[in-house]
Amino acid sequence: MTKMLVEHQEPEDAETRRAIKPVICYPTDTLPPADLAGYQVARKHLTCTSTLRIPPREARSFTVPAGTFFRIVSVEGPQVGDLNLFNQHNLQERFYAGKTRALHGTHLSTGDRLWSTFPYLRPLATITCDTLDWYGFDADGGSVHDVIGTRCDPYTHRLLSGQDYDHCCHSNLYQAVRQTSHLPDPQAEQLVHDVLNVFMCTGFTRDTHQYFMKASPVRPGDYLEFFAEVDLLGVLSACPGGDCSSEHSSDLATCYPLEVQLLQPEPGILKDWRSPEVSGYHHPD
Ligand SMILES: [Zn+2]
Numbered sequence: 001m002t003k004m005l006v007e008h009q010e011p012e013d014a015e016t017r018r019a020i021k022p023v024i025c026y027p028t029d030t031l032p033p034a035d036l037a038g039y040q041v042a043r044k045h046l047t048c049t050s051t052l053r054i055p056p057r058e059a060r061s062f063t064v065p066a067g068t069f070f071r072i073v074s075v076e077g078p079q080v081g082d083l084n085l086f087n088q089h090n091l092q093e094r095f096y097a098g099k100t101r102a103l104h105g106t107h108l109s110t111g112d113r114l115w116s117t118f119p120y121l122r123p124l125a126t127i128t129c130d131t132l133d134w135y136g137f138d139a140d141g142g143s144v145h146d147v148i149g150t151r152c153d154p155y156t157h158r159l160l161s162g163q164d165y166d167h168c169c170h171s172n173l174y175q176a177v178r179q180t181s182h183l184p185d186p187q188a189e190q191l192v193h194d195v196l197n198v199f200m201c202t203g204f205t206r207d208t209h210q211y212f213m214k215a216s217p218v219r220p221g222d223y224l225e226f227f228a229e230v231d232l233l234g235v236l237s238a239c240p241g242g243d244c245s246s247e248h249s250s251d252l253a254t255c256y257p258l259e260v261q262l263l264q265p266e267p268g269i270l271k272d273w274r275s276p277e278v279s280g281y282h283h284p285d
Pocket residue numbers: 082151152168169170239240241248
């Protein structure tokens with residue numbers, strides 16, 4: 001493992017340098033406040049207006065009006081989902097997993113927001129309920145709903161194994177985006193972006209800090225719920241890894257469908273809520 005190779009001797013003050021305390025790169029206490037209490041009131045009385053089944057090893061797209069909620073629900077058995085989110089009216093504004101990770105950490109839960117790409121950088125959605133919030137971080141450093149794993153894809157799979165597999169989450173998301181956007185091939189694939197790994201249990205190993213996965217703790221009935229801050233296009237892949245306990249780019253794992261539920265709050269209950277503005281920053285001329 002090349003990471004462990006040490007070719008240089010420690011300087012005399014190595015321990016002093018290592019002992020410097022970290023500071024948080026992006027303290028979140030100055031983020032524009034979200035009305036989390038208002039969302040909790042609104043979600044008490046939700047009406048399900050439609051449901052969508054995502055078949056195993058496939059992806060489907062769905063739209064969510066701003067000001068309403070949606071849930072990704074585990075049905076039938078433990079299953080991981082890879083989520084892409086877009087501004088429905090401008091597909092260039094899409095979920096920015098890297099900046100969301102920098103702001104909220106490696107794994108997301110209730111109160112965290114899904115931020116959009118530059119130059120927009122605003123919340124596309126806010127997580128309002130997570131039935132797996134009890135899991136926390138386990139003894140291996142693992143947790144659920146990560147923004148560190150990008151998505152399984154046929155290019156890395158071929159790189160590592162020499163094999164081709166056509167139902168990776170990247171491929172599924174690409175097919176769904178292509179059908180929804182009617183864009184030709186290169187543009188459609190370029191819209192696919194790093195995902196929120198819904199229900200997936202992941203972390204970095206303690207010794208080599210490599211990305212790991214372990215069997216998802218999700219069970220039928222569990223869900224992750226979002227409030228749509230803008231009119232959303234969502235695309236969700238039911239990962240070919242199933243619960244991601246062993247493999248993720250083959251037909252070997254047992255896979256189950258996922259369900260997306262669109263949920264409408266009572267009219268007028270979010271009367272003070274406004275869709276967030278895009279970033280006000282402009283480059284100098
Ligand atoms: Zn996947």
